[in-house]
Each structure stands twice: as structure tokens, then as C-alpha cells.
Amino acid sequence: MPQLRIGLAQTNTTVGDLDGNAGRVLELARQAHADGAALLALPEMALTGYPVEDLALRTSFVVASEQAAAALAKRLADTGLGELVVIVGFLDHSAESANRVGLPKGSPRDAAAVIHRGAIVTTSAKHHLPNYGVFDEFRYFLPGTTLPVLTIAGVDVALAICEDLWQDGGPVAAVRAAGAGLLLTINASPYERDKDDTRLELCARRAREAGCALAYVNQVGGQDELVFDGDSMVVGPGGELLARAPQFEETLFTVDLDLPAATGHPNDTEIDGIRVDRHVLSAEPIPAYDARAPQISARLSDHAEIWAALVTGTRDYVRKTGQRKVYLGLSGGIDSTLTAAVACDAVGAENVIGISNPSRYSTDHSVTDTEDLAARTGLELRSVPIAPLVAAYLDAVPVGGLAEENLQARVRAVVWMAMSNDDNPSIVLACGNKSELATGYSTLYGDAVGGYAPIKDIPKTLVWELARWRNAEAERRGETAPIPVHAIEKPPSAELRPGQLDTDSLPPYDVLDVVLAQYVDRDRSSAEIVADGFDRGLVERVIRMVDRAEYKRRQYPPGPKVSGKAFGRDRRLPIASRWQERAQPDR
């Protein structure tokens, strides 16, 4: 059997940074070549970044992407890397398709470029376009209809893109009939809790269906709200795991494979509407060499991978939007404390400024727990008491009750924004968790203020779990635990009136989070949840809160998505609706 050394590059792409992304491909190609690889594969949309949104419909951007790919091919050859086959995802357009109502303007495609000897040998576009969850690809792309089969060092390598693996039919279904020796898929597959096993199962199943080995390369890093976790892998024809790259690490992952020799199938066959697009790039097998033992990276624990997603998302959002510092309000509660710990891991404590804003209702421990957090992590702590500001407002606008509670939260937010605006470029982090977002238990323009919200997709019970996990991890490493134990153990309170507790307004979080998971994540009805044994009044109260909170959720800053059912563009309710009562834009 011919041998093939392939490089799978888990790259961290910046959306729209065509020059920077292409430069990174060139650097990785140098490494892969030096390392003896015959083939280097980069992820889906590695030249452009994945969530390009409306840039896909802007002709000047599509042209720039196509030019960047052509220039990359030339630069690779000019620097002596012409023999290396480089497969890279980018944005191109279909020259055959004309604009018409219902099709994306300019006919853009989510495509792969096959680069060899200074030229783009062929391109192929994703066939199955996902349009659920975080994906909106029918808005942006035309589907492809080909299956490229590239003979590389005497091996037939078939090529497909991401969703083509997940849905039945299309190019992947044609791989067996096309007689490929390796199915290579390039991906931009976002992290999702517990998704890793699904991916391995999927790769194993498709490898068995295709009757050949399967190589899977994925993006890594944060791109707006998406967080990619890498997790590139290779499975054998029987579905057995041969190699697996580390999660959340930018790396060039090299794998040696023994693959069947190309069989010389007829050219240009068509299989169930998919045209097989054959190119012989190098027919001769590579002379035999000593293969390296494959690497199978250990998987992260559930908590470790969630933590990595929060840290990665925060780090890349801050870095890619060009911020130097992050500011956040610190109440001494567990949400802002955990957010601060994420921020310190993401950008370094020296770039984190915590602001304590004690009021007349603040407890002593809100201050001491905050000071303890600063001492443990090394973040900079500043204190701006808000009592005189609130007093000035109540002089001008005498209000009480909920209006006064909201007022305090907003007075704090104005302070954070003033400090951040005065230290440009910097960003304010919002500290709300998913349970709060779901129920609307927060103040619009108050604690909801900021440019990024690291824990917005983390339910409160998981907030506590992650806090304990992060402390245990520190102890395991012999480091100072970042999170004051008292912040984990005390009962949660917004401290906006004397003696206030979250449980005055919400069910206990262990109950609330289960009901929310059923209603929000699983779309189950109140009747079904009640049938599980929950109190009807409680369930209906929670659902009413969720439905009414949609406006607040839409105004919330972006944050790293870690569940398949994160709030955001991909999950939303109508606002002016009577399905449940969801009238109020604010409380």
C-alpha cells in the first residue's frame, strides 16, 4: 500500500483578514513541507473566516477572496512549495449561475481550493447547506454538485466539506462508487457540549459507508459568537480511530497513513447527480519510509472543555476586536467572580480591571470577597461607591421599587462605560448567566451592559460547578485557587434592596435549571414538563418569564456559544406576541 503523510492544520482564522489568514497558510505550508507531508489540508473557509455574514453577498469581498487564493497559489510555488498539495477553504462564486429571485446575490459558494504547482487545480463547493442552529447557509451560498477525486502520490483522495458529512446523500455518498482511498473533509464545526463523541461516531460511520479512511480537519478559536475546538481526527475504513488532535489548540497535526493505491477509475463519471471531478496530481507513490506512531490526544473532561471554550471565545473576541484591556463590574457574587477568572485566563490578569461599586444595600462580604478575588488573581481592583450618584438621581427623579433597583444597576453600568471609554481601546464584559438571560432576571442597560458576555450560555448550576472545577484545577497544578470559596457558597443576591435573595424572585436554581433545559433546550411544552412531576404553577411561571424576556435577550452582548440551544440569532421568539405574555421590553 502507498504511504501518505498528511498535515491537518487546525488554524485560528480571523474573519475578513485575507492577508493575515493567507500568510498563516503559507507559514503552515512551510512547516508541513519541512515535515515531509505531501498534502496539507486547512479548514473550511480558512482564508476568509467562517461567519462572514453579509460579506458573502458583497461582490468586492468575494473577488478579494478569489484573488487571495490565486495569489496564495503563486506564492506557494514562488517559495518552493509548489509540489505540496494544499487544500484550503475559501469563498468563491459560481460563474454558471445567474442572479435570480430566491438565490444569493452574486452566486457565492462555500468552497475548497485544491492548490498544486502554483495554480488552483480545481475548486468544489459544499453540497449540503445547513440552515439550522447557528447556520444560515441558504442565505449566503449556492450548493456544489461535484466530488473532487485527486490522485496524490498514487492515492485517490476524495474531498468534501463539513455538512456534507452530516447529511445523507450528496458527494460523500458517491465516495465508495468513485473508489477513493481516502476521504478528506474540511470543516468549520463549532464546539458544542458533548459533541465530540458525535463527531467521532459520524466519522466512523461515513468511513465505513465510503469503504476508506477519513481525515477530518477543523477550525480552532473564537469567531464572533462561535467557538471552534479543533478536534481534528483520522479514522480507518472500519471506523477505528487512528489519530486525534488536541482540542482548542492551534496546531499542525501530521499523520502517516497506509492507503490503497489508486485504481484508475474512469474519468468524469456521474453518481446520483454528483459529478466526479478527477485530477491526477502525482501518480507515483512516495518511496517507502518509516512511519511515525500516530498521536491520539487525550480528551478534555466535560468541565475542562467548557472552560476552554469560554476562555478561547473571550480571548479571541477581545484580541480580534483590537482591545487592550477588559473592564467588568465585580459584585462579590459568583457570576462576576467566575467571569473575572475566565477573563484572567483569557487575556492575563494584568489586562483585567475589576470595578467594585458598593451601594447602601451592599453587604460587607461583597467587598471582602471582591478584594479576595483581586488578591488571588492579581487583577486590578478599583472602587467607585455609587451612593452619592443614586442620591442625585433620586433627587431628580424620585422613584422606588423595581425602578429604583434598576436605577442602581444602571448607575453602575454608566461608571463602567465611562472608565472603559476613557481607556480606549478596551471592552466591558457583561457577567450574566444563562438562567438569568432565560428568565430576564437582569437590568437592561444595567448589568446587561458590555461588549462580550463570557458566561451567557452557562446555567447557574453549571456556574457553580465550573467555579469548583477551576479551583480544583489550580490546586492540582499547585497554583492559587482564583475563586474565593465564600463567593461559591453564599446564597445568590442582586443586593439591590435590603436582604434581597434571588429566590425571592426565582425558583431554586437546581429546579429552575432543569425546567429551563426542558423548555428552552428541548422545546418541550408545559404539559410535558408538568407530566415529569414538576409543579404546574412553577412551570407556567418559568415559561412566562422566558417568553417575556426575549427583548432583553436580544439586547444582550454576544458571548461564546457552548450549547446547541444558545440564545441569539439562532434561537428567538417574536416580541409582540400573545402566545405567552411577553409584552415588556423591561421590568
Add this chain to the structure above:
Amino acid sequence: MPQLRIGLAQTNTTVGDLDGNAGRVLELARQAHADGAALLALPEMALTGYPVEDLALRTSFVVASEQAAAALAKRLADTGLGELVVIVGFLDHSAESANRVGLPKGSPRDAAAVIHRGAIVTTSAKHHLPNYGVFDEFRYFLPGTTLPVLTIAGVDVALAICEDLWQDGGPVAAVRAAGAGLLLTINASPYERDKDDTRLELCARRAREAGCALAYVNQVGGQDELVFDGDSMVVGPGGELLARAPQFEETLFTVDLDLPAATGHPNDTEIDGIRVDRHVLSAEPIPAYDARAPQISARLSDHAEIWAALVTGTRDYVRKTGQRKVYLGLSGGIDSTLTAAVACDAVGAENVIGISNPSRYSTDHSVTDTEDLAARTGLELRSVPIAPLVAAYLDAVPVGGLAEENLQARVRAVVWMAMSNDDNPSIVLACGNKSELATGYSTLYGDAVGGYAPIKDIPKTLVWELARWRNAEAERRGETAPIPVHAIEKPPSAELRPGQLDTDSLPPYDVLDVVLAQYVDRDRSSAEIVADGFDRGLVERVIRMVDRAEYKRRQYPPGPKVSGKAFGRDRRLPIASRWQERAQPDR
């Protein structure tokens, strides 16, 4: 030729209010029956509301919609309206399709129910699913594959839904071969500037292709950000306009038609993949009667229809979210002045509270123009000077420059929110225009605060035009012009520092709005705009501002969409991108 009296009901639907919407259908059916109609058609999704978002993926909601349609059929028969054929849009699901990756969960469909004699005779689903602009239908619906042809009073009536008219192929292309005497289309087609002629041209073209008359019924009213304008119409087989309903008015529009007798085509034919679904509801023509002269409503002028869209959108958002009062900050400038005039027309001046927040930088005329506005319209004016509040902040957080300018804007917003929160349920209106939104010339959590933004899709130059038009309209009617002339004529200023003018930061609005229309509305590149004769530096500066302002736009409240290129979910850029510099979430 048989005669047929048809009722086209331009209804104002509330999303999710199944009981209320069904009750309205029943009431309209009573009117249509009393008026002698044989057929009553209601718009697409008239039972559920059009933008149901994720409710379409919630099984309990789909089941509730199906039950509401079945109950409506029974109530119609029970109240003696069983002989009237009622065609109404609703949400149902495909019983044949199983859930699989890539298809909407629960197999929902955007469907029409044909109700006769107490039962749903047949249903059919929209075939072409739009997924551009404000539409995301691939996320939510499965496509239909049938063309119902219903014999009603001896006339064959074919039925199609909205987008099936706009795209080629599908059920509408099968109407001629199916031999229909009338093509009835039910629609949820949002208002768009200058779209009315497009609709008439489209109806005329499809009528000629189908070789029969075409009746078009559309929603009216605001549903979240969408505003529907009605504009229902009937055209003859040659494309000639026979009847047209008024824009922006909820009405039952009745039309008498002479139509060809049903020809007895074979049952259950299939034409290009579309199954013709025939049902004879009543074979006998109606005895001859004296037809009424058709009504062809006069079209509104460009400015009148835009104004109607703003007033309709604002009125319905406020009403459907259950607010009693609206609050807005009044600076004396044209944007807040025009917004106040829209609000007074929408909900009545007695429900509008304007808040004046003079600062040390406010001009005298900012106060006098505001008082003049209140006197002209009758809105309630309250004054809360902000100098002491700003002084208290600058004591606690000494900042200057842009940070101080933003601080003032935010101090005002906290006052508005406190007053609104203290008068529950009420809503704050944001007063920004499209030119500001495009360039990011506003303060996040400052003037951008609110639950609805009536003029967010109106460029500044059009703001002035509408102000002059509204005053002229008042004079035409012999009423007091609502808008102080000085507010229209003075140079625009944010008044956040001494002598500040918008032109310190922005190009003159007559130039800016043309460049924005090219870059935002037409997706043209900087090179193309420069080639039109604009200064390169100016064009690049404007584009940089637009690209950087994406975060602020996403945080802006919803507002009535009046252009095909409104900012919002349907038009957005990646935030963490280098295509242009768009790093800052705020400045």
C-alpha cells in the same frame, strides 16, 4: 360566464394570538356572508401571525395552530356560515416527512386551509421558501408540492401562497395547464418603499402567464419589525388592474368578478412535479345578479406611505406589546421632534411624554423648540436638567473628551428609563435615524436606549423631507403643523460640547446619504463609488465608519423596516473582522 363575489380580508394579525386572530376571522366571515360573498380569503399566516420565529419549531405551537383551524371550521358551520368558502393561512405540519438533520424539526409548513361546511377540505403549503432579506423560511418550513384547484360556484379557483408568485416555476407555473378560472394568492408581503408598482407588475405578469384573473390579499399592520401595507388587488387575465384596496387600512375588500366556467379537467394530474389537488365545493354557478362597480383605491404618495408605515409600525408595536404610554427624550433636534410627531399620530398625544434634559451645553433654542413642539402637538413635556447628575459622575469618575460626551447621553437615558419603569407598562422610544445608525454616530446605552426606534430606517435627508411633508399635510387639512420650523431649519448638533455640529464628525448629510445608499443599500464597493465622482478619502472614511458600527447597530432597538436594506437580523456584518476595521464595540 359565472359570477363570483369574493372577499379579500386585509387583517391586522397579532403573532401567537390564535384565539384573537380566529375570532377576527369569524367576524369577517359574518360580514362577508352578509355581504353576499361566496369566498373569503385571508392572508398568509393570518391565524398565527407571520414572523413566528422559533415558535414554528415548537410542537405545542404547531398543534395549537392546527387545532385553532379545526375549531374555526366548526364554529363557522355552527354559526350558519358553513357554505362560505374560507381560505386562511396558518401553520401546520407535514405528516409524511420524518425529522432528519437539515430539515426543520417537527416538519412545519406555511400553509393555507380551505374551510367549507365545517371541515378543512384540504390544505396546501408554500412551495418556494424565501430566505433573503427579512425572510428565513428554510429554517422554519418544509416546502409544499401541490396546487389546489377548488370548484366554487362553478368556477375553478387555484390557490398559491406569497413567494410562489415571486419565483418562477412551482404551483403558479402549473395554473394554466390546470385550467383555472381564477388564481387566488394569500400573502404576508412587507411594505417596502416603491414596492407597490412591483407588486402590480408581478400580478399582471403572472395573470397573463396563468391565462386567468388573479386575486391578491395581503396582511396589514405591524408585526415586530415588519410592517404590512395591505395593497390587496385583483387583475384580469390580460394583466389589467380591476380592483385595488387601500394601503395600511384594515378592511374587508369585496370584488365582483365574471369568471370562466369550470371545464372539468381530469382529477389528480401532476404538472412538473406539482400535484393538482382538485375539490368540487359547489358546482352550480350563482344565479345572475347585479355586480357592483369595482373599487380602485388611490395610491398614497411616496411620503404619505412612508409616514403611514412609521405610524402603523409604532402603533402596533406599542399596542401589541401591551404598553399604555410612550416616553422619549426631546433635544429640540429634528430626529426626536419627528419621532414625537410619529408617536403622537400613532398612539395619541395624550399617551406621549417628552422629556427635556438640558445640560450646560444645551442651547436656548433646544428648550424653546421643544416647548413649541409640545404646544403644537399636545404631548406632555417634563424637564429634568442633568447638570447636577453629570457633575456627580465627574466627581466619581473624572473623564473628558468623548467619554464625557457619552456620559451625558447615558445620564439622560437612565432618567428616561427610571421614569418609564416607574410608569409600568410603558416604553421608551429611541430617536436615531438610519444615517446615524449606519455611521455609528450615537452613544450605546445613551440616545440608543429604548424599546422601539420609529425612524431607524429613515436617512437624515428623508427625515427633513418627512418633517416638511407632515407639516404641509397638516396645513392641507387645516390643522396645526406639529413640527417647529426652526427644528427643521437649524444645523444638526448633538450638543454634547460647546458649539458642536454633526458636520464636525460627518460629511454633509446630502453627500453622506448618497454614499450610504451606494454602499449599504446597493452593496457597491469603494472603487465603484469613487468612480461615480466622490472623493476617495470621504468614501473610505464613511465605509470605515459603517463597518465599525456593526456592534452598535445590533444593540439598537427594533423599528419599522421601510427599505429593502434595513439594518437588523437580515443585514449584518461580522463584528470581530478585519475586512475593514470594525473593532470597537463603542467609542
